[in-house]
Amino acid sequence: MNPWRQVALLAKREFLERVRSKPFIITMSLLVVAILAIGPVISMISGGADEVTKVGLAGEELPGIEQELYDQAILFDIEIEVERFPTRAEAETALTDGRVAVVLVDGTEIVFHTSGSSRLTALVHNAVDTTLKTQALTELGLSENEIALVVEPVPVEVTTLEEQNAQDEVKRGAAFVGAIFLYISIIMFGQFVAMGTVEEKQNRVVEVILSRVRPWQVLVGKVVGIGLIGLLQLVVFSGAAYISAQFADLPDIDVAAIGLPVIASLLFWFVLGYTFYAFLYAAVGSTVSRQEDLQGALMIPIALILPGYLLAIFAAEDPDALLPTVASWLPPWAPFVMPVRIAAGVAQPWEIVVAVVGTVLGAIALVWIGSRVYSGALLRTGGKISLREAWKAAAE
Amino acid sequence: MLELIDLSKRFGDVVALDGAGFVVESGRILGFLGPNGAGKTTAMRVVFGLVRPETGTVSWNGGPVGPAERLRFGYMPEERGLYPKMKVHDQLVHFSRLSGLSKTEANESVDHWLDVLGLAGRGDGKLDDLSHGNQQRAQLAAALAPNPELLILDEPFAGLDPIGVESLAETLRGLASEGVTIVFSSHQLDLVEDVCQDVAIINEGRVVLSGSLDDIKNRSKKRRLTIDVDGEPWIPDMPGVEVVDGPGPSHCIVDDDAPVADLLAAANTAGTVNRFVFEPPRLTDLFRAAVGS
Numbered sequence: 001m002n003p004w005r006q007v008a009l010l011a012k013r014e015f016l017e018r019v020r021s022k023p024f025i026i027t028m029s030l031l032v033v034a035i036l037a038i039g040p041v042i043s044m045i046s047g048g049a050d051e052v053t054k055v056g057l058a059g060e061e062l063p064g065i066e067q068e069l070y071d072q073a074i075l076f077d078i079e080i081e082v083e084r085f086p087t088r089a090e091a092e093t094a095l096t097d098g099r100v101a102v103v104l105v106d107g108t109e110i111v112f113h114t115s116g117s118s119r120l121t122a123l124v125h126n127a128v129d130t131t132l133k134t135q136a137l138t139e140l141g142l143s144e145n146e147i148a149l150v151v152e153p154v155p156v157e158v159t160t161l162e163e164q165n166a167q168d169e170v171k172r173g174a175a176f177v178g179a180i181f182l183y184i185s186i187i188m189f190g191q192f193v194a195m196g197t198v199e200e201k202q203n204r205v206v207e208v209i210l211s212r213v214r215p216w217q218v219l220v221g222k223v224v225g226i227g228l229i230g231l232l233q234l235v236v237f238s239g240a241a242y243i244s245a246q247f248a249d250l251p252d253i254d255v256a257a258i259g260l261p262v263i264a265s266l267l268f269w270f271v272l273g274y275t276f277y278a279f280l281y282a283a284v285g286s287t288v289s290r291q292e293d294l295q296g297a298l299m300i301p302i303a304l305i306l307p308g309y310l311l312a313i314f315a316a317e318d319p320d321a322l323l324p325t326v327a328s329w330l331p332p333w334a335p336f337v338m339p340v341r342i343a344a345g346v347a348q349p350w351e352i353v354v355a356v357v358g359t360v361l362g363a364i365a366l367v368w369i370g371s372r373v374y375s376g377a378l379l380r381t382g383g384k385i386s387l388r389e390a391w392k393a394a395a396e
Numbered sequence: 397m398l399e400l401i402d403l404s405k406r407f408g409d410v411v412a413l414d415g416a417g418f419v420v421e422s423g424r425i426l427g428f429l430g431p432n433g434a435g436k437t438t439a440m441r442v443v444f445g446l447v448r449p450e451t452g453t454v455s456w457n458g459g460p461v462g463p464a465e466r467l468r469f470g471y472m473p474e475e476r477g478l479y480p481k482m483k484v485h486d487q488l489v490h491f492s493r494l495s496g497l498s499k500t501e502a503n504e505s506v507d508h509w510l511d512v513l514g515l516a517g518r519g520d521g522k523l524d525d526l527s528h529g530n531q532q533r534a535q536l537a538a539a540l541a542p543n544p545e546l547l548i549l550d551e552p553f554a555g556l557d558p559i560g561v562e563s564l565a566e567t568l569r570g571l572a573s574e575g576v577t578i579v580f581s582s583h584q585l586d587l588v589e590d591v592c593q594d595v596a597i598i599n600e601g602r603v604v605l606s607g608s609l610d611d612i613k614n615r616s617k618k619r620r621l622t623i624d625v626d627g628e629p630w631i632p633d634m635p636g637v638e639v640v641d642g643p644g645p646s647h648c649i650v651d652d653d654a655p656v657a658d659l660l661a662a663a664n665t666a667g668t669v670n671r672f673v674f675e676p677p678r679l680t681d682l683f684r685a686a687v688g689s
Contacts (some may be wrong), residue, residue, distance in 0.1 A: 001467060013490050017482060053679040100444055204477025208538055211444040211471040212494040354679065 006213045010221025014196065015228050028233065032240045052081045055124065056103035058091035064134065065107060066128040075153065076123045084195055104128065133217045157267055168345075170250075173317060175343030178251030178266040179312040179336055182235070185270055185307065186335070190228040190277045190301055194285030197374070198294050200287065206378055215375035220367075223278040227271070234270055238263040271360045272356065273335030276363040279370030286377040288384045297384070308336035319344035329354045331362030397422050398546055398577055403452035406499070412438040413449065414601030419643070420579055420594060422457075425572050427588035427609075428581040429679075430598035431687055436581045437474050437637075439598065440548050444471055456546065469495045470544030474534050474581075478523050484534050485510065488541050495542035503599055505565055506651060509537045512567065528559060540571075547571065547582040553587060554634030565591045589679040599687040613676040620652065623663050624645045624671035632659050640681070649681055 018024055055069055063178075066082050073080040083100060085091035091103040095113040102120045103111045110116070110124050130151050137147045198200070198207040200218075209218055225390040242263065243257045293314040312334055315324035319341045328337040328347065333354035376384055376393035398420045403539055404412040404491040413435045415501055422428040430436050437662035441447040442637050443454050446468055454461045456469075479487050520524060523534060532555045539547060547568075553561050568578055568591060582588050588595065590611065597605035607614060623630040631639055638649040656674050663669050677685075 003463070004496055009490065009493050017479075022689070204473070204475040205479055206476055206477070206479060207441075207446065207473040208491060208535075209473070210446055210468070211473070212467060212491065214445075227397070308438055379441075 003214070003217055007217050007224070010209075010218060011225035011228070014225025015224050018192070018226070019232070020182050024229075028236065032236060035240040036242075036244050038322065039239055039247035039249075043247055043249035051391050052079050053102075053120070054100040055080050055082050055120075056085050056091045056094060056100040057082060058085040058088045059106035059221070060101055062107035062128065062131045062135075063125060065104070065131050066192045068131045068134075069124070072123050072130070074125045075126075076119060078119065080123075095360055102153065107131075109389060112230055113235060124383045162286035167253060167258065170253050172264070172340075172343050174258050175265070175340050176312070176316040177264050178343075179309070179316070179340050181237070182266060182270055182273060182339070183309045183312070184338060185230055185234060187302070187305060188279050189226050190203040190281035190305075192224055192226045192229075193278045194281040194294060195291065196226065196286035197282050198291055201289055201378065202291065204353070210378065215378055216371040218378075219279070219282050219371050219374050223275070223282060227278060228273055229272050230270065231267065234267055238266060264342070265342065269335040272359045272363065276331060276335070276359055277305065277365055279363070279366040280304075283366075283373040283377075283387065283390075284371040286374040287390055289380075293384050295340060304332045305336075312340050315340040319346045325351075329358060331359045334359050397457055398443070398579070399455045400439060400443070401453050401455070402447045403439060403454075405438055405442070405447060405583075407448045411601050413442070413452075415452070416598055416601055416603050417452065418596035418603050418606040420577055420592065422577050423572055423575045424458055424594050425568060425580070425592045426594040426596060427592035427598050427679075428579050428598070429583075429585070429588065429683060430581075433552045434598045434687075435601045435619065436598055437550055440471070440550055440579075440581070441493065441557040443548055444469065449640055459511055460515055467542070469546045469548060470495075470539035472535055472547075472549040472551035478531070478534060478538060480524040481522055483520055484515070484523055484526065485496075485551075487523070488519075488534070491538045495544075497542055505541045507542055508611070509541050514563070528555060529557060532556060535561070545576060547576055547580075549578070550687045551581055552580050553583060561587065564651055585683055586678045594680065597683060598688045605686040607678065613683060616677050616682060616685075617652050618649050618677050618681065618685065619652050620647055620673070620675050620677050621650050621659070621671040622671060622675075623659070623669065623670055625663055626667040627670060630663055631664060632662060634659075640684075649677065685686040 006177050022369075057065065069080060069082055083094075085094060085103070088103075088105050091100070091105065092111065094100045095103055095111060098113070102124060103110075104124050104127075105111055107128055110121055112120075133151050134147055137150060142150075152217070164208035200209065204216075238259075242255070242259045245259060248255075279300075284300050285294065288294050288297050308327070311324050311327040315319065315328065316338050318324070324337050324341065327333040328341050329351060336353040338347060338352065342352065373387055373390040380390070381391065399417070401417045401420075403413045405411075416435060416439055418426070418428075422544070426438070428436055433626065442449050442452075443461065445461075445463070456465050458675045459465070462574055478484075482490075488510070489499075489502045492599050493499065493543075503657055506519070510516055513536060515526075515530060515533055515537065518530060523531060524534070526534060530673040536549070536552060556564060561570060568580070572578055592609060594606070595612065598604070607615075621632075625630070631637060632650075634650075634654075636651055640647050640649060649662050656676075660672055663672060681684060
């Protein structure tokens with residue numbers, strides 16, 4: 001029988017037994033619903049910008065103030081609607097109830113409910129100012145054109161030295177969120193591998209399996225089966241996030257242009273990073289015999305992964321700094337740091353090649369080391385054995 | 397034919413196997429006996445490549461044993477274990493397919509063995525939901541379902557009720573008659589005597605006695621003598637008599653050239669002889685002599 005067919009059978013069991021389990025289905029469904037909800041929620045929160053701001057007028061009204069408010073609103077890029085109140089008291093009630101955002105009383109006083117918005121203050125103030133000036137200039141006998149010359153704002157061009165591109169900002173943010181996802185996924189599925197290994201040792205089924213297949217097959221089958229669940233979960237989550245982002249109603253952001261590369265990068269680096277760490281997790285998992293002893297053994301992979309995560313945060317802040325740059329070349333951390341640097345647009349093509357090739361080679365080395373430790377430790381039950389003992393035992 | 401030849405293995409300072417070897421002909425049942433820690437489990441693990449011996453080889457039908465051969469072997473380890481949360485039927489199919497059966501073959505075989513072992517209708521439950529005895533049966537099914545040519549069972553009778561013991565013995569006899577070679581270890585010597593044609597006794601890593609049970613008994617220089625005079629056990633007064641306690645009247649072990657006629661005459665003068673049996677030794681006698689306790 002082809003050994004890879006057995007590996008496929010082992011992987012299939014790992015995959016199906018976990019995917020079919022109720023806790024997995026429930027957790028996945030809840031998280032997908034939560035992710036799908038984020039977009040519409042963002043849209044609702046930020047949606048205020050699109051809503052019409054109501055401006056109230058009470059008491060004595062300046063002639064032409066309404067038109068001037070609308071004109072100013074265009075300059076301020078705020079959509080407003082003017083509403084009149086017969087008395088100040090009624091206007092204040094409307095303010096308290098939140099029916100209007102600001103009220104201009106007698107053309108001399110701007111009233112807010114709580115703290116005032118400086119933009120609205122400026123808008124109303126400008127309107128009052130312009131109205132009064134127009135009035136005064138008209139009384140002085142200036143023509144409409146002459147008045148316009150005085151009160152119309154002079155067009156001034158606005159230039160920024162550094163383009164603050166919302167698209168780039170969001171792209172880096174998305175890459176950083178991707179790094180967090182990657183970090184959580186690698187730890188989570190790595191731990192599944194370690195726990196699965198201990199479980200098989202603890203309930204002794206390992207001897208039944210090993211009478212049919214060799215240790216490396218069990219190891220590869222487990223890593224592949226659990227890895228496929230990880231991929232499935234990432235695809236589902238990032239798909240949900242992508243759909244969710246469509247509903248977030250983000251102006252000036254091209255969701256597809258940012259989302260698809262980030263998702264592709266996440267999946268790519270997950271495969272590399274997970275492969276690298278899964279064999280390490282399996283090796284340390286095989287050295288203990290009971291789940292209770294596992295936490296201590298898991299410190300080894302965590303100690304490698306955590307710096308990667310911290311370096312990814314560092315890289316998001318300052319992608320060109322020396323530390324994240326060097327870390328992004330090295331196998332243990334490249335999967336976390338390199339995607340962030342790529343998204344920031346600072347990674348050179350040769351750096352990406354070094355990172356990918358290095359991680360692949362590192363993963364191959366860990367497959368070999370992990371398999372050997374795993375073979376040596378698998379049938380040793382009863383206590384914890386050190387990685388070195390397991391390594392030696394494999395040679396016996 | 398399974399041959400274990402000159403197997404040696406030590407774990408640190410502990411010598412597990414020290415040149416152990418025995419042969420089982422195809423279609424025969426061999427009882428693999430020995431005190432705790434004698435090396436039975438290690439020898440069985442060697443057959444499945446779970447332990448690599450320092451010296452010695454295992455051969456099957458004259459050829460070396462590799463992964464392909466092992467797929468035709470069924471193994472029930474001493475350390476019982478299956479997946480507790482997995483459906484019984486599903487995991488048995490999984491193990492059978494790992495042994496090379498197709499999906500259809502595996503399903504058919506698993507259904508058959510669940511039925512034979514009295515687990516029909518339990519296949520859809522999780523292993524955890526089965527009683528201890530039924531878990532034991534499921535474990536046996538994992539070894540049997542791939543339809544192996546060689547069955548190696550480490551203490552298969554431990555934990556079974558008398559009815560379970562009888563039905564398993566019946567199952568093993570049936571398999572052997574179909575040509576399956578069977579090796580099992582047990583501490584229940586009466587049972588071994590009842591089920592096995594061959595035995596191998598291992599002590600401190602060495603096989604101290606092996607062959608067909610009948611041959612070994614006949615070859616033995618000892619005989620079991622049971623004499624009952626006036627309803628009381630009667631022990632002859634002669635050198636070299638070893639008294640053994642057993643169920644019913646006391647027995648003694650004597651040399652095979654003991655003067656049977658003289659003993660009977662002596663017993664006759666002592667009283668009324670109700671019982672006088674001079675027979676080959678039992679397996680327990682051979683075992684005791686072989687492991688020297």
